Amino acid sequence: xxxxxxxSFEALETLRxxxxxxxxxxxxVTADAEAALRQTxxxxxxxxxxxxxxxxxxxxxxxxxxxxxxxxxxxxxxIATALADVERSLADAKQAVRTIEQAMSTHSAxxxxxxxxxxxxxxxxxxxITAQLGYLAVYLADGFGGGGSSTDSVxxxxxxxxxxxxxxxxxxxxxxxxxxxxxIDDSADVRGTEDFKKPGYSPxxxxxxxxxxxxxxxxxxxxxxxxxxxAELDAREGLTGxxxxxxxxNGFFSASEAIRLNGLPSGRYSVANGRHRIWVARELGLDAVxxxxxxxxxxSERTQS
Amino acid sequence: xxxxxxxxxxxxAVEATFKRTESAxxxxxxxxxxxxxxxxxxxxxxxxxxxxxxxLAALDSTLDGCLRLISG
Numbered sequence: 505x506x507x508x509x510x511x512s513f514e515a516l517e518t519l520r521x522x523x524x525x526x527x528x529x530x531x532x533v534t535a536d537a538e539a540a541l542r543q544t545x546x547x548x549x550x551x552x553x554x555x556x557x558x559x560x561x562x563x564x565x566x567x568x569x570x571x572x573x574x575x576x577x578x579x580x581x582x583i584a585t586a587l588a589d590v591e592r593s594l595a596d597a598k599q600a601v602r603t604i605e606q607a608m609s610t611h612s613a614x615x616x617x618x619x620x621x622x623x624x625x626x627x628x629x630x631x632x633i634t635a636q637l638g639y640l641a642v643y644l645a646d647g648f649g650g651g652g653s654s655t656d657s658v659x660x661x662x663x664x665x666x667x668x669x670x671x672x673x674x675x676x677x678x679x680x681x682x683x684x685x686x687x688i689d690d691s692a693d694v695r696g697t698e699d700f701k702k703p704g705y706s707p708x709x710x711x712x713x714x715x716x717x718x719x720x721x722x723x724x725x726x727x728x729x730x731x732x733x734x735a736e737l738d739a740r741e742g743l744t745g746x747x748x749x750x751x752x753x754n755g756f757f758s759a760s761e762a763i764r765l766n767g768l769p770s771g772r773y774s775v776a777n778g779r780h781r782i783w784v785a786r787e788l789g790l791d792a793v794x795x796x797x798x799x800x801x802x803x804s805e806r807t808q809s
Numbered sequence: 810x811x812x813x814x815x816x817x818x819x820x821x822a823v824e825a826t827f828k829r830t831e832s833a834x835x836x837x838x839x840x841x842x843x844x845x846x847x848x849x850x851x852x853x854x855x856x857x858x859x860x861x862x863x864x865l866a867a868l869d870s871t872l873d874g875c876l877r878l879i880s881g
Contacts, residue, residue, distance in 0.1 A: 515834040522830035523850075529823040530858070537816035537865060544812045544872050551879035600875040607868045607875075614864040621857040629850035636842055787849075789842015 513637060520633040523626040530622050534615040541608045548600040555594040562587040628708065635714045635788045677725055677757050682792040687772050688765060691779040700780060704746040710784040716752040717794070724749075755781075762796040812876065813869040820865065824858055 566587055569580035676682060693699065700706050724733055734749035745751060755761050763778030775782055778795070785793045831851060838846060 515837040519830055519834040522827055526823065526827045526854075530820070533816050533820045533823060534861075536819060537813055537868075540812050540816060541868070541872070544875065548875060548879050596878040600878040603871060603875050607871050610864065611868055614861055618857055618861045621853065625850050625854050625857070629846065629854075632842070632846055632850065636838065786841055787845045789838055789845060 516633050516637055520630050520637075523629045523633070527622050527626040531619060534618065537611060538608075538615065541604065541611055545601065545604045545608060548597060548604050551597040552594065552601055555590055555597050558590045559587065559594050562590055628711070631711050631715045632788050635711065635718060635790055637718075676722070676794045679797055680757060680762065680794050681797050683765065683773065683795045684792045685782065685786055685790060688782060688793075689768070689772055689774050691775050691782065694779045694783040699783075705780060707784050707787065709746050710781055711788060712747055713752045713755060713781075714785065714788060714790065716749055717756060720749050721753050721756070756794050759796060763793055764796045811869045812872040813865050817862070817865050817869065820858070820862060 562583060566580055566583045569578050569583055572578040697707055720737065721734070724730075731750060731753060734753050738744065738748040738750050743749065746755075756763070761777075763781055764776040765773035766776050768774055778793075782793060835843065
């Protein structure tokens with residue numbers, strides 16, 4: 505099991521690094537293309553300048569020739585022919601400059617579009633992989649790994665050289681537990697991205713929260729830090745609203761906002777609160793999510809009813 | 810050698826390297842995560858890179874014509 509998991513970690517970690525490298529290397533390629541366009545433009549401008557000088561010289565020669573008094577009658581035809589040739593090549597060079605300037609403009613727009621898309625997609629890809637790696641680790645640490653244990657998981661994390669991952673391998677706060685998504689029934693209310701209408705809670709926003717949970721919140725909780733620490737980090741990093749560690753902590757670990765499940769007679773769970781987060785977790789390919797302890801919740805519900 | 814042949818070759822190499830990395834990781838996801846990653850990351854990346862590749866090819870052809878105009 506741990507060999508398989510280690511191999512998964514390594515391959516996914518390599519892919520995460522590969523996505524970062526892709527963004528950088530594509531950026532280099534586009535810069536290279538822009539430099540090639542600038543160089544070609546400079547060649548064309550130089551050609552215009554050279555040919556303009558030839559036109560000026562031949563025009564002056566022709567002028568001189570025509571002013572020469574007969575006899576004999578001056579033969580200016582060869583100069584006029586040469587001038588006409590150079591004027592045509594000057595027009596060609598000017599046309600080349602205009603075409604290259606259009607090409608530069610086309611490339612500039614294509615480059616900007618590509619880099620916007622590449623940055624967004626590689627960032628999203630890295631978040632997905634980070635979440636996948638983190639949740640695999642937490643999943644194992646929490647005992648849902650079919651034989652995995654905290655010791656194994658720490659060993660795996662160490663094997664891939666990720667101190668942050670090793671640090672993260674802790675259980676969630678008291679009163680909460682990781683529940684495998686396989687045990688949670690799908691909600692009919694959330695079927696796709698079109699069901700995310702609340703501002704600040706898009707699938708990307710919630711994916712950010714899962715990454716923050718994995719990379720910052722759970723490791724901090726494991727060190728005994730709490731909401732003051734998250735507020736301090738938010739202030740330092742300028743984070744607010746749903747893209748803040750405080751909101752991430754409150755969202756997952758306060759009784760009113762936490763994911764809550766209802767136990768079903770079959771042993772599975774239906775979702776009482778957190779349908780959108782569970783949908784995103786499935787999209788991210790996570791194995792488990794932190795929920796207010798389902799047994800405590802159902803006990804509480806039974807007591808209330 | 811055309812004006813944009815070097816960036817075009819580099820782009821091909823960058824894409825090929827990434828595809829190899831992606832293939833190596835393909836079996837390490839669970840099915841849902843892999844499908845989702847493909848749909849939301851791999852395929853849009855592929856489309857974006859193909860569009861830019863096509864743009865570079867068209868621009869390269871345009872530049873060839875311009876270089877002919879200024880040669881000699």
